Amino acid sequence: MSRHVLYVNWDAFDSRYIGRVPTPVLDRLTTEGVLYRTARAGIPTITPCMQTSIVTGAWPAVHGNTYRYFDQASGTVCQTGRENSAETIAEAAERSGLTTASVQQFTLRGRGTYPDNPQHLYVEPGGGMARRLQVAQEILRSGPAPRFLAFYADDLDAIGHNHQPHPDYDHHAVASTDSQRMARTLERLAEMDRMLGRLIEAMPSDTALVLTTDHGMVGFQGRSVLPEIIAALRAAGLVPEVLATGMAPATGTDLALTTVGLQVQLRWVDRPRQEVLAEAVGKMALAEWFGGVMDRAELDRRGAHPHFADCLLWPREGFHCHVQDEVEFPPLGGHETPLAGTVPLLLWGSGVRQLGPVGGPVETISAAPALAHLLGIRPPAQSTARSLPDALQET
Numbered sequence: 001m002s003r004h005v006l007y008v009n010w011d012a013f014d015s016r017y018i019g020r021v022p023t024p025v026l027d028r029l030t031t032e033g034v035l036y037r038t039a040r041a042g043i044p045t046i047t048p049c050m051q052t053s054i055v056t057g058a059w060p061a062v063h064g065n066t067y068r069y070f071d072q073a074s075g076t077v078c079q080t081g082r083e084n085s086a087e088t089i090a091e092a093a094e095r096s097g098l099t100t101a102s103v104q105q106f107t108l109r110g111r112g113t114y115p116d117n118p119q120h121l122y123v124e125p126g127g128g129m130a131r132r133l134q135v136a137q138e139i140l141r142s143g144p145a146p147r148f149l150a151f152y153a154d155d156l157d158a159i160g161h162n163h164q165p166h167p168d169y170d171h172h173a174v175a176s177t178d179s180q181r182m183a184r185t186l187e188r189l190a191e192m193d194r195m196l197g198r199l200i201e202a203m204p205s206d207t208a209l210v211l212t213t214d215h216g217m218v219g220f221q222g223r224s225v226l227p228e229i230i231a232a233l234r235a236a237g238l239v240p241e242v243l244a245t246g247m248a249p250a251t252g253t254d255l256a257l258t259t260v261g262l263q264v265q266l267r268w269v270d271r272p273r274q275e276v277l278a279e280a281v282g283k284m285a286l287a288e289w290f291g292g293v294m295d296r297a298e299l300d301r302r303g304a305h306p307h308f309a310d311c312l313l314w315p316r317e318g319f320h321c322h323v324q325d326e327v328e329f330p331p332l333g334g335h336e337t338p339l340a341g342t343v344p345l346l347l348w349g350s351g352v353r354q355l356g357p358v359g360g361p362v363e364t365i366s367a368a369p370a371l372a373h374l375l376g377i378r379p380p381a382q383s384t385a386r387s388l389p390d391a392l393q394e395t
């Protein structure tokens with residue numbers, strides 16, 4: 001078997017965007033292939049952690065990229081960058097003798113694709129999807145198509161966050177309402193759909209496509225609810241402290257809190273007082289802002305890193321936990337919450353069955369063994385993910 005495999009990742013492509021704007025290319029690929037509309041991401045739904053999970057077929061407990069966490073051993077808050085102790089799908093392809101390339105799928109930089117290696121090329125054009133599409137088309141025009149091509153675009157993430165204007169997309173000011181933020185995101189999705197059609201046209205006719213994402217996006221605005229969480233913990237007799245990266249807790253603190261803005265990670269500094277915490281969380285659950293909670297056992301089941309948290313709390317959509325508790329936030333988007341953990345996973349083309357849209361539980365890390373199957377190689381060495389046998393033809 002010698003088919004070509006294209007792995008597309010659209011950062012922050014929320015499942016809930018599908019059907020809200022015309023996407024004729026995605027619609028056709030869905031009809032001719034398989035779309036899992038509710039694939040589940042892991043914990044935390046932060047870009048490097050989940051992008052690494054998809055290319056390794058393993059959650060952060062295996063590959064070690066877990067972003068911010070309170071490290072009990074050193075007594076400080078640490079933060080991972082591009083760490084990954086597991087093999088990537090591009091490394092598996094390279095070791096199987098296949099040519100590879102990556103257009104800005106940064107988790108594969110130096111990990112199966114490399115700047116200045118024409119057989120295993122990594123390029124980072126920057127800009128939006130339009131520029132990256134041009135670069136991919138140049139790679140495909142200039143020689144034999146790589147057997148495995150990864151393509152990454154983060155337009156939906158940039159526009160969905162709404163942190164800054166994007167003149168490239170004719171947005172000269174940030175969106176002033178949540179509906180404007182959403183309208184801009186959907187408009188961009190329609191444009192990306194057209195560009196996806198052109199990318200597929202540039203690939204050889206024996207191409208298989210896997211398209212997925214690291215996380216979705218939820219909106220929030222107004223004041224942080226973090227002070228309410230702290231007050232509830234104190235009322236229960238606990239001594240919480242919010243810690244930024246590099247900080248160590250003061251003497252007497254028993255619960256270290258870290259946040260990236262939406263969810264709050266709670267970690268015991270030394271002596272766990274689980275029953276007291278459970279009681280405090282029970283009271284918080286009655287509050288208007290309360291979204292959900294996961295204990296350590298649930299975090300383990302979902303593959304979270306052992307250092308990540310003893311307890312994870314998050315507010316429901318619309319609310320947030322940023323540390324700037326005096327600030328009235330404008331309409332923004334964020335994704336480090338399990339609410340952003342349901343995403344699309346699409347397979348199409350050579351070697352893929354025609355099932356159309358499918359519900360049911362799958363995990364985004366299944367993309368790795370599926371890609372390996374389509375390439376005719378073994379999965380990445382540390383992959384723990386189940387493949388998608390229903391979606392794939394046997395050879």
Ligand SMILES: [Zn+2]
Binds near residue numbers: 215
């Ligand atoms: Zn992301």
